[in-house]
Amino acid sequence: MTNGPVTDGKALVAQFVQRLERRDWAGLAELLDPDVVYEIPQSRERISNRDRYVTFNAEYPGDWHLEPQVVLGDDRNGSVLFNWSVGDESSLAIAFFKFVDGRITKITDFWPEPYEPPPGREHLVERW
Amino acid sequence: MTNGPVTDGKALVAQFVQRLERRDWAGLAELLDPDVVYEIPQSRERISNRDRYVTFNAEYPGDWHLEPQVVLGDDRNGSVLFNWSVGDESSLAIAFFKFVDGRITKITDFWPEPYEPPPGREHLVERW
Numbered sequence: 001m002t003n004g005p006v007t008d009g010k011a012l013v014a015q016f017v018q019r020l021e022r023r024d025w026a027g028l029a030e031l032l033d034p035d036v037v038y039e040i041p042q043s044r045e046r047i048s049n050r051d052r053y054v055t056f057n058a059e060y061p062g063d064w065h066l067e068p069q070v071v072l073g074d075d076r077n078g079s080v081l082f083n084w085s086v087g088d089e090s091s092l093a094i095a096f097f098k099f100v101d102g103r104i105t106k107i108t109d110f111w112p113e114p115y116e117p118p119p120g121r122e123h124l125v126e127r128w
Numbered sequence: 129m130t131n132g133p134v135t136d137g138k139a140l141v142a143q144f145v146q147r148l149e150r151r152d153w154a155g156l157a158e159l160l161d162p163d164v165v166y167e168i169p170q171s172r173e174r175i176s177n178r179d180r181y182v183t184f185n186a187e188y189p190g191d192w193h194l195e196p197q198v199v200l201g202d203d204r205n206g207s208v209l210f211n212w213s214v215g216d217e218s219s220l221a222i223a224f225f226k227f228v229d230g231r232i233t234k235i236t237d238f239w240p241e242p243y244e245p246p247p248g249r250e251h252l253v254e255r256w
Binding site for chain 1: 138168169170171172173174175176180181183184187189198200201202205206207209220222224236238239240241242243244245248249252253254255256
């Protein structure tokens with residue numbers, strides 16, 4: 001198992017997803033600042049503490065799995081587009097990250113849900 | 129006005145947002161591959177052509193404005209978290225990009241909408 005400090009932003013995001021997927025809660029905590037802030041802007045939910053954030057993930061219901069599609073990061077910010085699946089259901093989700101001294105200080109999570117397109121652009125757009 | 133080719137992925141994303149905000153349609157087109165594919169996974173909408181994609185933006189209703197919050201990019205992929213506003217209303221949105229030879233070949237757009245949090249995590253989460 002690959003634990004320990006990670007300094008590169010892109011590698012930090014990749015390790016974050018991998019340790020979540022493995023339910024490696026100790027390894028996940030190592031990537032996080034003790035005062036990490038986790039936010040979901042869509043539901044206006046916030047967790048401002050590393051232990052509570054790890055518990056939030058450990059208690060999250062269902063046999064969920066994460067598959068990263070795109071991982072990006074520099075020395076201050078990162079992002080991941082990932083496929084989230086539970087059983088036969090799957091959807092795309094996104095997280096943005098802030099880093100300070102090789103630890104994650106902020107996570108902003110997005111869970112976009114399906115919607116019907118507004119009228120007026122049918123002449124430009126195809127559906128799938 | 130800063131037009132012309134842009135080779136760095138992060139700069140490409142920054143220019144994309146800036147030229148959209150300026151309604152610089154010719155400058156926007158310069159950043160795009162002629163066969164660029166634009167997708168909104170939430171509404172399962174796709175545009176597979178540069179001219180139609182530029183028209184889609186030019187015809188988009190409302191006096192909308194974009195303010196980038198985080199811009200990331202390497203030589204193959206990029207992402208932007210931005211604030212989208214029309215009048216007094218604003219929301220966060222996200223786009224991911226793929227690049228080939230310094231042009232954008234794929235744009236994947238997400239428009240996350242507000243939702244109420246599911247029950248069961250009130251002991252860990254605060255609201256704002």
